[in-house]
Amino acid sequence: MDNKIDNIGKVEPTSAEFANELVLESGKKLRNITMVYETYGELNEDKSNAILVCHALSGNHHAAGYHEDENERLGWWDGLIGPDKAIDTNKYFVVSPNNLGGCHGTTGPTSINPETNEIYGPDFPIITVSDWVNCQALLADFLDIEIWHSVIGGSLGGMQALWWSIAYPNRIKKAGVIASAPKLSAQNIAFNEVARQAIITDPDFQEGYYLKAGSAPKQGLRLARMVGHITYLSDEAMKKKFGRELKEDKLNFGFGAEFEVESYLRYQGDIFSESFDANTYLLMTKLLDYFDPADEFSGNLVDAFKSIKAQVLVVSFTSDWRFSPERSKEISNALIEANKNVSCLEINSSHGHDSFLFPEKRYVNAIKAFLGNSE
Amino acid sequence: MDNKIDNIGKVEPTSAEFANELVLESGKKLRNITMVYETYGELNEDKSNAILVCHALSGNHHAAGYHEDENERLGWWDGLIGPDKAIDTNKYFVVSPNNLGGCHGTTGPTSINPETNEIYGPDFPIITVSDWVNCQALLADFLDIEIWHSVIGGSLGGMQALWWSIAYPNRIKKAGVIASAPKLSAQNIAFNEVARQAIITDPDFQEGYYLKAGSAPKQGLRLARMVGHITYLSDEAMKKKFGRELKEDKLNFGFGAEFEVESYLRYQGDIFSESFDANTYLLMTKLLDYFDPADEFSGNLVDAFKSIKAQVLVVSFTSDWRFSPERSKEISNALIEANKNVSCLEINSSHGHDSFLFPEKRYVNAIKAFLGNSE
Numbered sequence: 001m002d003n004k005i006d007n008i009g010k011v012e013p014t015s016a017e018f019a020n021e022l023v024l025e026s027g028k029k030l031r032n033i034t035m036v037y038e039t040y041g042e043l044n045e046d047k048s049n050a051i052l053v054c055h056a057l058s059g060n061h062h063a064a065g066y067h068e069d070e071n072e073r074l075g076w077w078d079g080l081i082g083p084d085k086a087i088d089t090n091k092y093f094v095v096s097p098n099n100l101g102g103c104h105g106t107t108g109p110t111s112i113n114p115e116t117n118e119i120y121g122p123d124f125p126i127i128t129v130s131d132w133v134n135c136q137a138l139l140a141d142f143l144d145i146e147i148w149h150s151v152i153g154g155s156l157g158g159m160q161a162l163w164w165s166i167a168y169p170n171r172i173k174k175a176g177v178i179a180s181a182p183k184l185s186a187q188n189i190a191f192n193e194v195a196r197q198a199i200i201t202d203p204d205f206q207e208g209y210y211l212k213a214g215s216a217p218k219q220g221l222r223l224a225r226m227v228g229h230i231t232y233l234s235d236e237a238m239k240k241k242f243g244r245e246l247k248e249d250k251l252n253f254g255f256g257a258e259f260e261v262e263s264y265l266r267y268q269g270d271i272f273s274e275s276f277d278a279n280t281y282l283l284m285t286k287l288l289d290y291f292d293p294a295d296e297f298s299g300n301l302v303d304a305f306k307s308i309k310a311q312v313l314v315v316s317f318t319s320d321w322r323f324s325p326e327r328s329k330e331i332s333n334a335l336i337e338a339n340k341n342v343s344c345l346e347i348n349s350s351h352g353h354d355s356f357l358f359p360e361k362r363y364v365n366a367i368k369a370f371l372g373n374s375e
Numbered sequence: 376m377d378n379k380i381d382n383i384g385k386v387e388p389t390s391a392e393f394a395n396e397l398v399l400e401s402g403k404k405l406r407n408i409t410m411v412y413e414t415y416g417e418l419n420e421d422k423s424n425a426i427l428v429c430h431a432l433s434g435n436h437h438a439a440g441y442h443e444d445e446n447e448r449l450g451w452w453d454g455l456i457g458p459d460k461a462i463d464t465n466k467y468f469v470v471s472p473n474n475l476g477g478c479h480g481t482t483g484p485t486s487i488n489p490e491t492n493e494i495y496g497p498d499f500p501i502i503t504v505s506d507w508v509n510c511q512a513l514l515a516d517f518l519d520i521e522i523w524h525s526v527i528g529g530s531l532g533g534m535q536a537l538w539w540s541i542a543y544p545n546r547i548k549k550a551g552v553i554a555s556a557p558k559l560s561a562q563n564i565a566f567n568e569v570a571r572q573a574i575i576t577d578p579d580f581q582e583g584y585y586l587k588a589g590s591a592p593k594q595g596l597r598l599a600r601m602v603g604h605i606t607y608l609s610d611e612a613m614k615k616k617f618g619r620e621l622k623e624d625k626l627n628f629g630f631g632a633e634f635e636v637e638s639y640l641r642y643q644g645d646i647f648s649e650s651f652d653a654n655t656y657l658l659m660t661k662l663l664d665y666f667d668p669a670d671e672f673s674g675n676l677v678d679a680f681k682s683i684k685a686q687v688l689v690v691s692f693t694s695d696w697r698f699s700p701e702r703s704k705e706i707s708n709a710l711i712e713a714n715k716n717v718s719c720l721e722i723n724s725s726h727g728h729d730s731f732l733f734p735e736k737r738y739v740n741a742i743k744a745f746l747g748n749s750e
Binding site: 026028125126183184185186187189190191193194196197198200201203219222223226227229230233235238239241242243244251253254255257258259261262265266269282286289290292321 | 401403500501558559560561562564565566568569571572573575576578594597598601602604605608610613614616617618619626628629630632633634636637640641644657661664665667696
């Protein structure tokens with residue numbers, strides 16, 4: 001893609017302050033919440049064209065365009081959001097917040113706790129997808145958006161779209177649930193647990209009070225990201241990308257990065273550990289583990305979906321082994337059984353879980369059609 | 376299984392010293408090698424019933440029976456080795472060594488370097504599957520076994536069996552290559568790299584000289600083992616074993632181990648980090664990464680297999696995603712194309728990569744038949 005041609009251009013984050021107290025699922029309360037967000041496109045007069053875009057585990061509000069320089073890395077969903085793209089900013093008003101507990105401006109572990117005037121750190125309460133959605137509802141109120149035309153996201157973002165449909169059936173017309181799952185598997189939880197243990201057992205973690213101590217558990221966060229990265233890519237994608245290619249011509253019988261995949265992972269881990277907050281990462285993995293809308297319905301997903309009024313699009317990708325197409329089928333089958341308006345689509349893609357980030361043609365067309373059609 | 380009934384009983388490790396220098400693939404040399412091993416069953420008069428059992432990544436020589444107490448944990452392949460078992464100790468003389476670089480008695484990073492009279496630590500040379508097999512050949516010479524009836528192993532053990540067939544075609548009659556692969560995929564290497572980085576970036580690693588410093592990178596080794604464990608089990612096996620079961624009745628909104636799978640992984644990691652040497656773990660992951668018999672044949676596995684005379688049995692397991700049945704097919708297809716005597720079998724099993732440890736009936740029968748038949 002040529003940055004200069006098809007992206008939305010320069011964008012600027014803005015923020016909202018919510019004076020009201022937010023009661024969390026844990027029973028704890030947060031007040032003076034700041035929520036950072038970006039918007040793309042224009043809100044129409046009857047406010048019927050607003051789309052909420054929900055980020056995944058390590059995402060933030062910067063979903064499209066660039067901040068300063070047109071050559072910088074574009075927003076995480078730039079492939080799908082922009083003029084004439086899958087989420088067409090000529091037609092829709094796109095809202096992309098940094099979620100509660102985040103580390104890019106929205107109130108989170110790196111913010112000041114108004115009760116103590118100290119950085120929250122590990123004292124920031126554990127939050128859930130429901131808390132995220134409730135906080136996004138405050139943002140909708142703030143923006144005077146009564147009903148979202150759509151709520152859409154991939155992975156953990158899809159879980160938010162699903163929860164919007166369940167919890168606010170009258171405030172959402174369409175839900176895009178992409179590369180997602182109705183709850184994590186034991187294996188998914190296991191990978192998250194390794195990531196958490198990597199962070200927590202890093203001596204620089206300081207029981208979470210690392211900012212106070214002037215340190216940061218960078219090695220732990222780096223490892224967490226490395227593990228995560230393996231689960232985002234398919235074996236096939238890794239084969240295509242790296243094969244068993246060596247950085248140099250021959251084996252060097254040492255522990256430096258020898259295979260291309262090793263230096264790639266180290267690089268990704270290094271970058272991430274410099275730019276992300278460890279406590280936020282812990283919170284977000286926990287939020288994934290806890291997501292289970294069927295839980296209060298004795299595990300019955302069909303019952304959990306009873307309240308849904310939105311039209312739902314469920315998209316999965318063949319090479320995704322983190323949230324495989326089987327997991328999407330669990331969602332769409334339960335929606336069908338609950339007599340909901342659901343369409344589902346499995347896309348051939350070799351990018352693994354990351355596939356939801358790439359504007360594959362059939363995928364783009366499906367989203368366009370889904371957003372554009374009327375019931 | 377009832378320990379008291381069907382295991383081989385009390386066993387005792389013994390050891391061999393090799394005076395000759397061993398020239399490694401890296402060009403480095405090792406001398407005064409001690410190799411610890413166990414044997415089960417009796418060697419017959421014409422020495423034609425000896426089976427070499429090869430351990431995998433974190434294994435050792437203790438493959439069957441118990442050392443002191445009949446209630447202790449049995450050897451790692453006790454399900455398959457013993458009287459009337461798949462590898463029948465009434466018929467065969469089974470030899471199970473701890474491989475070079477190990478940490479259970481065989482010369483390795485925790486041994487004294489005769490050149491310096493100090494512990495090798497990180498100065499122990501990088502070794503390869505070929506080095507392991509050459510060292511096992513010294514053991515065969517020591518035991519006066521000219522020709523192995525069979526060499527057999529799972530995972531990395533299968534790679535050794537395969538390499539025996541290639542490198543010593545006249546010293547092996549049958550090779551059992553179980554749950555193995557002709558070389559690691561980029562994803563396999565990536566998981567190994569995370570494990571290595573976990574160890575190397577642990578501050579207690581001390582650049583590998585932790586024994587000298589009186590420390591050990593236990594947190595790193597613990598994380599490495601946790602990651603490994605996830606790849607040994609299938610998603611299905613984890614679901615069966617743990618599901619999303621909570622340790623207590625409800626979520627506690629904290630970072631303690633909440634799901635059963637979390638405490639299982641922590642426990643496995645803790646035990647392992649107390650009993651295994653980190654430098655050995657590093658060596659063994661590298662040895663896996665380096666294995667690629669086709670490499671010196673321009674990537675052509677058929678050519679790599681040209682020298683093989685042994686009858687080969689290739690076994691894979693449906694739920695194994697570390698070394699999937701597809702990887703076994705690469706081996707058997709190349710053997711077929713090279714006109715070798717090969718039989719292959721895919722076993723339905725839900726235990727993931729660990730399946731090779733469990734005496735599933737069809738698997739046991741196949742090994743029995745394979746070992747018992749004559750060409």
